[in-house]
Amino acid sequence: MVVVGVRRAVAQAGALWLLASTSGTGWAADPAELARGKQLFLTLQPACAVCHTLQAAGAQGQVGPVLDEIQPNAERVLRALRNGIGAMPSFAEKMTEQDMQAVARFVAQSTGAKP
Template sequence: MCVPGSLTVAAEPANADAGRALFLKGSTPACAVCHTMADAGAKGTIGPNLDELKPDAQRVMQAVRNGIGVMPAFDALSDGDVEALANYVAKATGAAQ
């Protein structure tokens, strides 16, 4: 049985590419400015190291939509952009499924 909205879909290549692009340049400031994440070649030191944190997609979506700590909310990103970004970060960091 499938309940709409209850599944997190594994990032497809196009979605992963879009998520990576968003991480690098898709917002102001870009995620890569503040965060470290090896897959993106990012070495930011303001926010947490995402390779160590390994956030799941839900956690990333919540942080991007609502902000957390000194990180602001990114209201200009569409729901699709937030989902692509979150799935990319979760996959790239090896978050638990």
């Protein structure tokens, strides 16, 4: 009986983890990470907010795409940060992987991006 209860608890924990990690944008949002992502979005040099419009950050950039409209998922944002795209430079030399992920998750979460 105890083994069945343990198996059920493990199965439920796994299901909850899977649900949290795949809901919305494919990951569970950590409030501290999202706050860090927003801070970086606003303060990087050059700041994302200079070029991009993103309502959640109060950004009204006029150069890059309006992120609220294109709703990029975290992977798309990460690719742009790592490699650059169009006029946007790569941030791979300026940011840690952890910081790039924080920005990517903030943008994806803020725009309601699909996985």
